[in-house]
Amino acid sequence: xxxxxxxxxxxxxxxxxxxxxxxxxxxxxxxxxxxxxxxxxxxxxxxxxxxxxxxxxxxxxxxxxxxxxxxxxxxxxxxxxxxxxxxxxxxxxxxxxxxxxxxxxxxxxxxxxxxxxxxxxxxxxxxxxxxxxxx
Numbered sequence: 001x002x003x004x005x006x007x008x009x010x011x012x013x014x015x016x017x018x019x020x021x022x023x024x025x026x027x028x029x030x031x032x033x034x035x036x037x038x039x040x041x042x043x044x045x046x047x048x049x050x051x052x053x054x055x056x057x058x059x060x061x062x063x064x065x066x067x068x069x070x071x072x073x074x075x076x077x078x079x080x081x082x083x084x085x086x087x088x089x090x091x092x093x094x095x096x097x098x099x100x101x102x103x104x105x106x107x108x109x110x111x112x113x114x115x116x117x118x119x120x121x122x123x124x125x126x127x128x129x130x131x132x133x134x135x
Contacts, residue, residue: 003052005091005131007038009068009123015112019095021075022102022112023131026089035092035112037066037120038129045085045092045104053085055135062105064093067130071119077105091131104133 010029015021017035024033025041056062056079064075077093087102097106123129 001051001055001135003043003049003133003135005041005043005133007041007129007131009037009126009129010039011124011126013037013120013123015115015120015123017112019111020092021108021110021115022090022092023129024090037112037115037123038131041091041131044088044090045102046088048085048104052133052135053083055079056083056085056105057081060135063134064105065130065132065134066115066119067132068119068122068127071116071122073110073116073119075108075110075115077108080106 007023012029014034020035022035023038023041060079066073084101090102091104092102093108094106
């Protein structure tokens with residue numbers, strides 16, 4: 001199964017955070033948001049389909065493909081029975097096993113700083129992004 005989430009880049013995207021990456025429904029970005037790689041997302045963790053939530057709550061593995069034009073990067077992460085999946089604004093993937101209401105998945109192999117810099121450069125040009133979750 002897969003879920004395609006749409007988001008947009010922003011000129012303030014830094015993508016320098018060493019342990020998390022995030023997309024948000026917010027339509028703005030501040031300089032503090034160093035884990036954010038996309039804004040104006042059409043989903044938050046609260047909006048996810050029930051079958052994806054069930055997969056994550058059963059500690060399932062996911063692959064997230066981040067796509068901008070022809071550039072692609074991917075992230076592998078894992079669900080947890082402790083996920084809350086209640087936040088109505090954000091989706092966060094974490095390298096650690098920390099969980100809050102925004103967490104989609106934990107123990108990921110990448111964070112914002114690990115995403116292909118060419119892809120990040122394109123996002124800084126405010127390009128459209130697909131954030132595709134395979135589960």
